[in-house]
Amino acid sequence: MSADGVVLLAALATTVSPFRASDAAFALPWIAATHVQRPGECALRDLVTREERDYLRLVNLYRDGRRDEAVRGLRNLDLAVVKRLIHNEAPGMSDRCLQTATLLETELAMDVAQRSRWEDADPLFDEAWQISFLIELPVNRLRFQRNWLLTAGLFHHQLIFVNVAEEGFTRAAHFLRNAVRLYPNDPEVLLAAGSLLEWSGSLRWGDRDHLKEAEELYSRARRVAPTDPDILLHHGCVLEKLKKEDEAAASLLQVLELPSREDIVYRSRMVLGGMAERDGRLADAIGHYEAATNAIPSWQVAYVALGHALHASGSHDRAREVLDRALAIDMKTADEILGGWWSYELGIALRFEPILERLRAEVTR
């Protein structure tokens, strides 16, 4: 963990309840008399109300992998009760149980957010994050928060594709910027935050300074992971957007020398082709676009770009042939959701799913 991360945590930790749990707490027989605790269950010392007992039951259901049931149950509980229970009245929960409580709250928040009820989702995400600060062991807490912030940030990032609005970027940036503060040299974190800012800065109404910020993040990521094709691609793309075309080309050409996924090769070729076309190097542009069509033949946009470059070079018959091929691609057989463009813009955001799965697996008994 970096020094920055420690300072941040120390500062934030003062904002939450001082009660702490021991790792062994969940195994102690403090549960209410009506409930026979099983080994490994989450438990609290002074359960008073039925709602508190219900909440504990939901946490344990979640740990058993019965997520939908747990989230449905939590939806019916009063948030104030949960907050009071977790922050003030509970005598102790293990780190694992606090992680579970965080995730349960997060799942409910995601469920609410997916229904576009942002006003209701925001305090749930906030509460989930606050619970995560109660995790006692710093190493556990940091690792968990890194993954949780990435999940929450990328989850919001991918939701922006449904509703492109400034609020969406603000919400996603809130989590991802904190992830960067926590882990300032983590390539995955830097790539995630950079990807969001790159998109935001690319929009006409977006903040252009976000492109510069994204470039700095990618640049830092590249110093740590100099041969990561994803990072090189994104760095190349943002450099191109910042009109630093020589640096962009160098980064993208390096991608082509590495063993990379086909979608990464595709996008690199497209951006290299675009730069060549703007420079009037039509033969180079045609070469790059053709290579893109070869990388993923079912993605349409490279054919459109190739057709345009051929048209511009006077090869009208070939341009029409290529467009015919483009128009023959059936959306049902192509990649319906991603395609050439969305795979880049949305690809990093979709990483929230495996990270969330990992978090879920960690708390499941």
Added chain:
Amino acid sequence: MSSIAPLLLLAAASQEPRPVFRVSTEAVQVDVFVGEDGRAVAGLGTSDFELYDDGELRKVDSVAVAEVPLNVVLVLDTSESVEGETLMHLRSAAGNFLSELSTGDRAALLTFSHHLNLRSTLTSEVALLSEALEEIEALGGTAWHDALFAALEMLEVVRERPVVLLFTDGADTYSWLREEQVLSLVSRSNAVVYAITREERAPLPDLGTTRAQQRFRQNRRERIRRTQLLLDVTRESGGRLLETGSSDRLQEIFLEILAEMKTRYILTYSPPAPVRDGWHELEVKVKRKGVEVQARRGYYYGPRP
């Protein structure tokens, strides 16, 4: 091969898909709409027109009207934003448009979201087109720049009255082609482009100064700016942009455009040799007060700049 935007016809009919510019035998065709108080002006002849090529008055050799068949590519936005009532109205409006085409007219159907989908190539079989219309669904983003390029390319080989009728909600979010590239393509094409958008460029009301209000105003400005490109594209080609805030007027607008297409004049003239390479500015005037003339603004001849 020359890259000439307007209809450059060989006097001697050729079966080549793309005409070769031979100065001594060629003619330039310009597709023109003349309106007065929003209605088409009919009955005009060669002596009613003045045509300027780079400021030089040229003699109009002939004027043709409805007898020249149309070749229309319907380019329809089927992105997620048109889902529901708009899509229903769009299907119905396009269907009526097709059923009103004359014998000899041909139409093609190209739909787009972030993906381009050619539903039918140019055909005079309205039943096929109507069937294809029924299959369209709303899904995904908007890439009208790319779709317009594909439509213009389809019409490159068409000699008789190539027309594009584009419907979109105005905001291109996923095209590869940039705005300046689209304008350039239109200026080099023979086709007349009509566009219909749901966006309206009405003046902005005073929306106040709160952050939300400012953001709303900013988004609105952006939408207006994007609509401006549609306006530029249609003007460049000699077509027209029609705006509607509500999709239930689509049927009326589609039919209005078809009526306008059928009342356009095709002016033919012969530029004297040698024809200069590059952009030629065109201006068409009618010797009558109070009329509005829509015609393409020029054409390219020779190698591309």
